Amino acid sequence: MTKLLDIQNLTLRFKGKRTVHAINDVSLSMEQGETLALLGESGSGKSVTLKALLGLLPPKRTEIEGKIEVNGTDVLSLSGRKLQKYRGGEVSMVFQEPALALDPVYTVGRQIAESVMRHKGVSKAEAMSTALDMLDRVRIPSANRRLHNYPHELSGGMRQRVMIALALACRPRLLLADEPTTALDATVQIQILLLLRELQKEFGMGVIFVTHDIGVAVEISERVAVMYAGQIVEEGTTSEIIKSAQHPYTQGLLAANLHDVERGARLNAIPGAPPSLEAKPESCSFAPRCPHATAECRAALPPVFTPAPRRRVACVMAAPALAAE
Amino acid sequence: MSATDLFPALKPKTAAPESRDKGGPAQPLVIVRDLQKHFPVRGGILGRTQAMVQAVDGVSFEVKKGETLGIVGESGCGKSTTARLLIGLIEKDKGEIIFDGQGLGDALSLKELRKDVQMVFQDSYASLNPRLTIEDSVAFGAKVQGLDDPNGRARSLMARVGLDPDRFAHRYPHELSGGQRQRVNIARALAMSPRLVVLDEAVSALDKSVEAQVLNLLSDLRREFGLTYIFISHDLNVVRYISDRILVMYLGEVVEVAPVDSIWREQAHPYTRSLFSAMPSMDPDNRTQEPPLAGDPPNPIDPPKGCRFHTRCRFASEVCKTRVPKLQGLPGNAEHLAACHLHDATSGHPKAGQGVPQ
Ligand SMILES: Nc1ncnc2c1ncn2[C@@H]1O[C@H](COP(=O)(O)OP(=O)(O)OP(=O)(O)O)[C@@H](O)[C@H]1O
Ligand SMILES: Nc1ncnc2c1ncn2[C@@H]1O[C@H](COP(=O)(O)OP(=O)(O)OP(=O)(O)O)[C@@H](O)[C@H]1O
Ligand code: SF4
Ligand code: SF4
Ligand SMILES: [Mg+2]
Ligand SMILES: [Mg+2]
Numbered sequence: 001m002t003k004l005l006d007i008q009n010l011t012l013r014f015k016g017k018r019t020v021h022a023i024n025d026v027s028l029s030m031e032q033g034e035t036l037a038l039l040g041e042s043g044s045g046k047s048v049t050l051k052a053l054l055g056l057l058p059p060k061r062t063e064i065e066g067k068i069e070v071n072g073t074d075v076l077s078l079s080g081r082k083l084q085k086y087r088g089g090e091v092s093m094v095f096q097e098p099a100l101a102l103d104p105v106y107t108v109g110r111q112i113a114e115s116v117m118r119h120k121g122v123s124k125a126e127a128m129s130t131a132l133d134m135l136d137r138v139r140i141p142s143a144n145r146r147l148h149n150y151p152h153e154l155s156g157g158m159r160q161r162v163m164i165a166l167a168l169a170c171r172p173r174l175l176l177a178d179e180p181t182t183a184l185d186a187t188v189q190i191q192i193l194l195l196l197r198e199l200q201k202e203f204g205m206g207v208i209f210v211t212h213d214i215g216v217a218v219e220i221s222e223r224v225a226v227m228y229a230g231q232i233v234e235e236g237t238t239s240e241i242i243k244s245a246q247h248p249y250t251q252g253l254l255a256a257n258l259h260d261v262e263r264g265a266r267l268n269a270i271p272g273a274p275p276s277l278e279a280k281p282e283s284c285s286f287a288p289r290c291p292h293a294t295a296e297c298r299a300a301l302p303p304v305f306t307p308a309p310r311r312r313v314a315c316v317m318a319a320p321a322l323a324a325e
Numbered sequence: 326m327s328a329t330d331l332f333p334a335l336k337p338k339t340a341a342p343e344s345r346d347k348g349g350p351a352q353p354l355v356i357v358r359d360l361q362k363h364f365p366v367r368g369g370i371l372g373r374t375q376a377m378v379q380a381v382d383g384v385s386f387e388v389k390k391g392e393t394l395g396i397v398g399e400s401g402c403g404k405s406t407t408a409r410l411l412i413g414l415i416e417k418d419k420g421e422i423i424f425d426g427q428g429l430g431d432a433l434s435l436k437e438l439r440k441d442v443q444m445v446f447q448d449s450y451a452s453l454n455p456r457l458t459i460e461d462s463v464a465f466g467a468k469v470q471g472l473d474d475p476n477g478r479a480r481s482l483m484a485r486v487g488l489d490p491d492r493f494a495h496r497y498p499h500e501l502s503g504g505q506r507q508r509v510n511i512a513r514a515l516a517m518s519p520r521l522v523v524l525d526e527a528v529s530a531l532d533k534s535v536e537a538q539v540l541n542l543l544s545d546l547r548r549e550f551g552l553t554y555i556f557i558s559h560d561l562n563v564v565r566y567i568s569d570r571i572l573v574m575y576l577g578e579v580v581e582v583a584p585v586d587s588i589w590r591e592q593a594h595p596y597t598r599s600l601f602s603a604m605p606s607m608d609p610d611n612r613t614q615e616p617p618l619a620g621d622p623p624n625p626i627d628p629p630k631g632c633r634f635h636t637r638c639r640f641a642s643e644v645c646k647t648r649v650p651k652l653q654g655l656p657g658n659a660e661h662l663a664a665c666h667l668h669d670a671t672s673g674h675p676k677a678g679q680g681v682p683q
Contacts, residue, residue: 183526
């Protein structure tokens with residue numbers, strides 16, 4: 001079967017007053033119907049990766065190299081009508097910022113219905129009833145009335161659910177979800193996660209789920225990829241990552257979790273700041289903050305170890321530790 | 326720049342001829358009484374008001390000086406509306422807001438209130454001016470308030486929220502990631518040297534390590550300057566860590582308020598109990614299978630009579646459908662308030678007086 005997603009050696013730079021090397025040689029693949037959680041430092045390139053997948057970055061200011069295939073389609077070569085059709089049809093996205101996805105001048109029902117009409121070619125009445133069904137499914141109370149609300153009349157969490165409904169309305173093969181549940185309370189969050197799990201089974205939909213909440217990653221995903229400074233530093237099944245993270249950054253991220261921390265105690269932030277990304281990384285980007293860094297780490301990019309199929313760690317330490325197992 | 330330079334108005338009292346503390350240490354910084362806000366819902370071809378959304382309906386609470394009050398609750402229950410009322414961004418229908426002993430709109434003007442209260446908004450993108458650079462955005466408020474060296478303050482606070490000023494000062498909001506933008510908002514609020522900071526989902530866009538860094542900063546500022554926070558978040562672990570007391574809202578009302586340890590030990594209101602048990606599992610072999618709270622949230626235009634939670638509560642009985650439970654201290658734990666008939670031996674609930682059944 002064709003892979004759902006195949007990214008190879010993706011490199012992406014923003015040009016401007018200063019260059020930002022946002023993505024540096026990322027490769028990643030997903031099978032049909034898989035769910036992958038993308039974890040990582042703020043600014044590490046998670047949203048940019050998703051936007052590249054949707055062909056959403058301004059071509060004038062962005063330089064892209066490498067390959068992105070979704071269901072065999074070469075995304076980087078799409079433009080015009082074809083790109084429109086691909087976006088929101090085959091692949092759709094729940095954005096981190098509701099303000100970017102929802103148009104303030106139209107009611108939410110109309111926005112969902114128009115997207116359905118555009119992609120599925122159905123009548124307006126049919127599209128409206130799909131919109132209503134989707135609002136119901138994402139647990140918007142009194143969906144019938146909410147259909148006629150403008151975005152600003154909804155609470156933050158409701159706006160986020162509207163975006164999820166909008167993204168799911170055309171039954172995409174791949175859903176890109178950028179922190180879709182951070183504005184939701186725990187009871188609604190778990191309902192949405194269970195709903196996504198159900199739809200994923202029902203439609204065989206694949207999901208990339210960006211989140212900062214390890215608990216959410218555990219609930220939703222089979223696999224996890226961890227990003228740092230525009231690179232994937234570790235990948236594996238959710239169990240492998242939670243139970244035996246190998247990369248020092250992943251270990252630091254898990255240790256910074258607030259679960260069971262004593263109140264008032266100082267929290268374990270990883271010291272230091274991420275690199276500036278003004279130059280392409282030539283050595284381990286985490287070295288300035290890593291407690292195990294050696295001269296070797298500062299001399300060259302660390303090798304990528306693959307101790308098991310579809311498991312990888314980009315760190316010099318991973319070699320002996322894993323060989324001993 | 327040292328920390329005291331950042332908060333000149335909060336320097337030790339000897340240095341400040343006119344201290345901002347008006348009511349003294351025993352006076353709560355904020356008292357809210359019976360706050361109410363109903364939004365009109367328009368509809369039909371003429372766009373006439375058809376009904377009212379009861380967004381905030383009779384909310385009362387206090388925040389002591391130097392205290393952090395966490396607010397949690399179902400999405401749409403009125404948390405952000407409460408916050409926006411509190412900073413005078415929208416007008417209340419009814420109720421009182423008393424800031425350091427002075428009533429808003431009474432002894433205290435909106436302009437005076439805004440000097441002392443800052444808010445970090447839930448939607449980080451919408452709250453930044455797209456045409457201002459990051460440094461100008463952070464410095465703007467400080468400039469308006471006539472504080473010394475606004476740009477120096479801006480750069481120093483950017484550094485403290487983990488945004489290197491040399492790298493970020495000249496960028497525009499769309500050139501930042503979500504978490505970077507949220508930190509700009511936090512820096513901007515702190516740059517105005519407030520006494521009360523209302524943080525609405527302020528750390529939810531941050532990764533765990535940066536979140537830890539920002540929470541450490543908030544604790545430091547609070548310790549050094551006695552800042553007071555109202556902290557709205559859906560992440561119960563964060564709320565537990567940062568707050569002294571937690572307030573739980575459901576459908577426009579307060580259903581429970583208690584010191585953190587007390588509520589963590591025992592959630593006295595059935596809604597709070599469902600909320601706490603909905604926290605994601607941390608064990609990949611043991612994921613959640615059933616949502617702990619089923620049923621749809623009711624319509625805020627026409628909320629259920631009696632206890633507003635009765636349509637979804639496992640313990641609802643006849644009395645819950647007709648009588649509104651009062652928010653009151655638990656027997657033997659007066660600091661822990663809950664609005665549920667189960668805790669009132671005289672309520673007529675058949676299980677009353679035995680706490681919440683398992
Ligand atoms: N249009 C742009 N121009 C210049 N730099 C940009 C642009 N968009 C993003 N960046 C930079 O690219 C990097 C990656 O950003 P991205 O939004 O992917 O981060 P992220 O991993 O999603 O972070 P967060 O968790 O904070 O949302 C960041 O350093 C950001 O500042
Ligand atoms: N400007 C407005 N016009 C009409 N209704 C509004 C307006 N602002 C808020 N509401 C309604 O008031 C209620 C409370 O909204 P609020 O934003 O306070 O919720 P919240 O508790 O902050 O939720 P969330 O956790 O999702 O952010 C919701 O039903 C919302 O739809
Ligand atoms: S390669 Fe070296 S510096 Fe990088 S994470 Fe591994 S041990 Fe640390
Ligand atoms: S008053 Fe009744 S319905 Fe309301 S929470 Fe208590 S038991 Fe449940
Ligand atoms: Mg992002
Ligand atoms: Mg809100």
